[in-house]
Amino acid sequence: MKRLFFSFVLALTTNTTFAQSSPGHQFMQTWDLDGNGMVTVEELRKMRGNVFKAFDTNQNDYLSADEYVAFDKARAGDVANYEAEQREQMQSIADGMSLENSDIDGDGRVERDEFLTGTVSWFNDLDKDDDDEVTLEDFAI
Ligand SMILES: [Ca+2]
Numbered sequence: 001m002k003r004l005f006f007s008f009v010l011a012l013t014t015n016t017t018f019a020q021s022s023p024g025h026q027f028m029q030t031w032d033l034d035g036n037g038m039v040t041v042e043e044l045r046k047m048r049g050n051v052f053k054a055f056d057t058n059q060n061d062y063l064s065a066d067e068y069v070a071f072d073k074a075r076a077g078d079v080a081n082y083e084a085e086q087r088e089q090m091q092s093i094a095d096g097m098s099l100e101n102s103d104i105d106g107d108g109r110v111e112r113d114e115f116l117t118g119t120v121s122w123f124n125d126l127d128k129d130d131d132d133e134v135t136l137e138d139f140a141i
């Protein structure tokens with residue numbers, strides 16, 4: 001199984017080369033599940049399901065504010081591996097999964113369905129050239 005994008009910080013000590021690729025490369029490596037060079041909404045949704053599961057530590061199908069502490073930390077760790085523009089790019093990718101952006105009904109926690117619903121707007125943000133697939137080119141814009 002491929003490494004989870006946002007939990008990679010937890011395994012930092014076992015893989016130091018991972019941080020050296022660009023945000024775009026790192027993104028594609030993790031989220032392009034079938035390795036065909038483009039990421040679809042379906043691939044994003046599937047991986048977001050995996051991410052959700054990884055951070056829903058008590059498995060109640062909600063990411064609570066407490067569970068978000070670990071998730072925020074993992075995302076911040078990924079962002080901290082980059083400098084300058086690459087850091088900004090990684091930050092905007094990471095923000096697509098923040099509590100604020102995912103908590104649609106505003107009850108302070110993120111239900112699995114809320115998290116998966118957020119996939120489409122995240123995809124549209126990532127797909128800079130609007131060709132309905134996320135590729136390395138989208139990260140160069
Ligand atoms: Ca793919």
Ligand SMILES: [Ca+2]
Pocket residue numbers: 102103104105106107108109110111114
């Ligand atoms: Ca909610």
Ligand SMILES: [Ca+2]
Pocket residue numbers: 126127128129130131132133134135138
């Ligand atoms: Ca695209």
